[in-house]
Amino acid sequence: MSVAEQISNNGQSETAVENKFKVIGKDITVHYGEKQALFDVNLRIPEHQVTALIGPSGCGKSTFLRCINRMNDVIDGCRVGGELTVDGVDIYRSNIDVVELRARVGMVFQKPNPFPKSIYDNIAYGPRIHGQASGRGEMDEVVETSLRRAGLWDEVKDRLDEPGTGLSGGQQQRLCIARAIAVNPDVILMDEPCSALDPIATARIEELIDELRERFTIVIVTHSMQQAARVSQRTAFFHLGVLVEEGETDQIFTNPKDERTQDYITGRFG
Amino acid sequence: MTDTSSNTAVSTQGTWGEMSERTRLRYAAERRFRLYGLAAIGAAVLILATLVTSIGITGLPAFFQTYIKLDVTVDAASAEKGSYRGLMFKSVYALYPEVTDRREKKKLRGIVSSGAGREIKAAVLDDPSLIGTTFSIWVRSSDDVDIFVKGQMDRNLPEADRRVKDNEVAWIDGLEEQGRVETRFNFSFFSSGDSREPEQAGIWGAVVGSFFTLCVTLAVSFPLGVLAAVYLEEFAPQNRWTDLIEVNINNLAAVPSIVFGLLGLAMFLNFFGMPRSAPLVGGMVLALMTLPTIIIATRAALKAVPPSIREAALGVGASELQVVTHHVVPLAMPGILTGTIIGMAQALGESAPLLMIGMVAFIVDVPQGIFDPSTVLPVQIYIWADSPERAFVAKTSAAILVLLTFLVFMNAVAVMLRKRFERRW
Incomplete structure (x- = not known):
């Protein structure tokens, strides 16, 4: 199946213009010490869609992703310039609480990283520290809903007390997704969520991403162009810290405007 | 029958199964290396066994x-x-x-x-x-x-x-x-304090003194050491000041222990006027000595916690403090405890700094608290080894046996604690 066919199978009817933009980045620059990693990136991410960030290694796509929930804050010597808004609020303003931001913008990482605690505690940790569930009953409900949404409930409902680290790789990653959605965020950032998984587990996660789109706005960084084509409605192509091109996924993959995008998606470099 | 040899690839390495000169040499080298290792372990075990046996034989009559x-x-x-x-x-x-x-x-x-x-x-x-x-x-x-x-x-x-x-x-x-x-x-060897008469001298006073001293050491050095290590490792910015502090902590770990005794004498006794020969002061001096050990061990344990756990916690919106207290420190606990108990075992066996602050005094009464004058096990060994009566020779070895027993016990506890915390994945 060609990339173009996959896209038409997605059956997108809506256009981005009709959607509101959840995250808007204006002239985003990022420096790691002396080295500049992002150059004036302007990217708008529409609500309830999957936006894929693609590009060769070291192109700045993960850096941009980590700007959205300020995970770059913990890196020494990292400076972010420009204006990044979530729901119209500048998240780099001084009076923004990072903890609150991260409750609204959840994240799933490259390698499945469940806490070395029970499956239940993995999910319950977020709601607990944010005070989102009072009492055991409410928490049970949050845990069940989150696991159901992540498509993991039927597999683990009888062993919620067992360690999350004992699950298989694909299950662990779905546990991490469940953990991210347990705090009920608006946006979920995914940093190459399938790069450590086998094809079957990957397909499972991709299905899940498509389902989650109804409730959440999803930004996914991926190395796999097939994956970007399969799961996303919009795609942004980064190269050497510059946002080269962004647009609807089928347009990017079938009719790229920039020569570099053309070269990358046809496999001439990357 | 067809000729199959034409289908068979020929290895450039020579025929299979034939031991070449090089293979033989490699096997011989591996055997030799194993023998060296076994010999080293054997020698160590033999020396240790000789030591313990000789102490045991000398000390046994004292019981x-x-x-x-x-x-x-x-x-x-x-x-x-x-x-x-x-x-x-x-x-x-x-x-x-x-x-x-x-x-x-x-x-x-x-x-x-x-x-x-x-x-x-x-x-x-x-x-x-x-x-x-x-x-x-x-x-x-x-x-x-x-x-x-x-x-x-x-x-x-x-x-x-x-x-x-x-x-x-x-x-x-x-x-x-x-x-x-x-x-x-000789039950009273375990229940009475020191005496000038060997037949009446017991180890209990020194055991209790050691216990009080170690309690003070633990109470001072564990919280200070862990807090310092957590701050340096998790919160402090990387700059010239923190580098300087780090170098100094590593240097402190190598300072001869008697120097800490002199510091205790000058500061705690002469400047602050604290009681002489008391477990309070002894414990504080030993705490100074064990602090670097605990800080270094704790930092190593914290460093060993995978960054993915920190990211995961930050990702669900934990604050930096929550990341540290909910995830990093619990995961580092086995390492922290091991470091602490090694530090405590060091402190238990230390005598030089305590000589400086007067814990070498001849004390007959069993101490009742951290302010009472007392002595500790290694100093008691030193005092008895220095006594002229022949019966103290056996007492000295018996006291060494008691000290060794406590050390083995503490290390066993360390291993047990580590196992128990590790079982929580």
């Missing part, structure tokens, strides 16, 4: 004590006056009424411990109905007699070379015939 049975008559007047020592003398003389010479009598009463009067007193106070009666009581023998009875003194030596002279030998033999001599397990 036993010779007792002599006396028939004591307690009259009301003596009980009133409390002159139990005189009563003890009388009952010893009664064993051999034929001895009348003053000098001889002095020797005779030297068979039993000079503290035997107190044992009689204790028995009477325990049961006042004994007053006015004659009763049998087992009292400690003196240290020389004890050594002689336990067979550590050769009776065939010329009299001049023996601490127990011929007439004493005759008395002891006579008492043994009457069934008045017995060697028993």
Whole structure:
């Protein structure tokens, strides 16, 4: 199946213009010490869609992703310039609480990283520290809903007390997704969520991403162009810290405007 | 039949299964290396076994004590006056009424411990109905007699070379015939404090002193060390100041312990006027000494926690403090505890800094708290090793055995704690 066919199978009817933009980045620059990693990136991410960030290694796509929930804050010597808004609020303003931001913008990482605690505690940790569930009953409900949404409930409902680290790789990653959605965020950032998984587990996660789109706005960084084509409605192509091109996924993959995008998606470099 | 050899690839490495000269050399080298390793372990085990055995053999007699049975008559007047020592003398003389010479009598009463009067007193106070009666009581023998009875003194030596002279030998033999001599397990070695008389000296005072000292050390160094390490590792910015602090902490770990003793003497005793010889000060000095160990071990344990766990916690919106207290520190706990117990074991075996702050004093009473003057196990070993009486040789080794037992016990606890925390994945 060609990339173009996959896209038409997605059956997108809506256009981005009709959607509101959840995250808007204006002239985003990022420096790691002396080295500049992002150059004036302007990217708008529409609500309830999957936006894929693609590009060769070291192109700045993960850096941009980590700007959205300020995970770059913990890196020494990292400076972010420009204006990044979530729901119209500048998240780099001084009076923004990072903890609150991260409750609204959840994240799933490259390698499945469940806490070395029970499956239940993995999910319950977020709601607990944010005070989102009072009492055991409410928490049970949050845990069940989150696991159901992540498509993991039927597999683990009888062993919620067992360690999350004992699950298989694909299950662990779905546990991490469940953990991210347990705090009920608006946006979920995914940093190459399938790069450590086998094809079957990957397909499972991709299905899940498509389902989650109804409730959440999803930004996914991926190395796999097939994956970007399969799961996303919009795609942004980064190269050497510059946002080269962004647009609807089928347009990017079938009719790229920039020569570099053309070269990358046809496999001439990357 | 077709010729199959044309289908077979030929290896450039030579024929399979044939041991080349190089393979043989490689096998020989591996065997040799294993032998070296085994030899090293064997030598270490042998040396350790020799050490422990020699200490054990030397120390074993100290766990036993010779007792002599006396028939004591307690009259009301003596009980009133409390002159139990005189009563003890009388009952010893009664064993051999034929001895009348003053000098001889002095020797005779030297068979039993000079503290035997107190044992009689204790028995009477325990049961006042004994007053006015004659009763049998087992009292400690003196240290020389004890050594002689336990067979550590050769009776065939010329009299001049023996601490127990011929007439004493005759008395002891006579008492043994009457069934008045017995060697028993020396419980009081574990229950009494130090004494100038070897037969009365016990380890308990030093054990309690060590315990109080270590409590203070732990209470001071664990929170300080862990907090310092957590701050340096998780929160402090990387700059010239933190580099300087790090270098200094590593240097402190290598400072000779007596220097900490001098610091304690100058600061705690002379400047702050704290009590001398007290576990409080000793514990604080040892805490200074163990701090670098705990800080370094804790930082290493914190560093070993995978960054993915921190990211995961930050990702669900935990604050930096929550990341550290909910995830990083619990995961690092086995390492932190191991480092702490190694530090504590070091502190338990340390004597030099404590000499500086007066914990080397001769202290008979068992300390009741951290302000009482006391000594600790290694210093007690040092004091006994320095004492002239022959019986202290065995006591010294016995004290070493007790110290070693505590060290083994602490290390076992460390291993156990580590296992238990690790079981939480």
